[in-house]
Structure formats: C-alpha cells, structure tokens
Amino acid sequence: MLISYLADQPTLAEQLLPGLVEHWAPIIPGYTADARAAKFLAHMNRDTLPIAWVAHDEAGALGTAALRVCDLEGREDLTPWLGGVYVCPQFRGRGIASALCAVVEQKARQLGASSLYLFTADQSRLYAHLAWKFFERIQWHGHEGEIMVKHFGGA
Secondary structure (H helix, E strand, O other), X not given: OEEEEHHHOOHHHHHHHHHHHHHHOOOOOOOOHHHHHHHHHHOOOOOOXXXXXXXXXXXXXXXXXXXXXXXXXXXXXOOOEEEEEEEOHHHOOOOHHHHHHHHHHXXXXXXXXXXXXXXXXXXXXXXXXXXXXXXXXXXXXOEXXXXXXXXXXXX
C-alpha cells in the first residue's frame, strides 16, 4: 500500500466517489457525487489546507483522508482538523485508516499545529486506540457524535 497526495494521484478520486456518496448521503442532506468531486478538487494541495491523501495499491484506490482548516460547522474556533477519513468497505480492518491518520497527523505537525481535531459519529474506539482524546459530545445533522483531539508535544 502507498499513500500519496491526492494532487499526485487525481484519477483515484473518481474510484472513491461511489462509496463516499453511499456512506455520507444518508447523513448529509444533498450530498452528491458532484459535491464530493468538487470537494476533492479543492483538496488537491500539498502545503496549503485543505490537503487530501489517497491510500492505493496497484489495483486502485483503497481510502482517503484530509487535513482541513475546519471540518465542523459552528466549531471554526478549533483548527486544524483530520477529516474525510474513508476506507472502502472491502479493505477495512487492514490498518489503512490508521496509516492515513498518521500521514495527516505528520503533516499537521510539519505545518506547526500543536493540536489536531476530528469529529466522529461511530469510530471513537479506533481513534482512542490511536491516542486521540475525547474533547466534546455534539449533535451533527441530527446524529450524536464526538469531537476528539490529539495534542502534539513540542510542535
């Protein structure tokens, strides 16, 4: 498995669109493939937020994750954010999400962040395993979830 900037592997975004839309459309009103494709396009950066990465192998895309200024409307006071973590269902349980998170965390530290935030509706155990801490319980699009934080020492 390789993890590349989406900017370096833009054709892989198209492979992820159907799964992303299927995953998020029931939660986010109006979520479409066109909306997600536009979001991918905005994330094709390497040193300016937002930045997206794609996990892939010789057969194609496995998953994606992003580093964003903000990922939760109403909490613009918290920055930056790990967001958009998605692994295709057939590849889950192989450490891909963990590897994507590590790449995002490394870039956040490199850019001088002292903390990184994320929102999760159902993956708090995964993130806790990766040393993320509970920050706040919230409602998002009618779904209960948590904001979690990871502090970086010496950033």
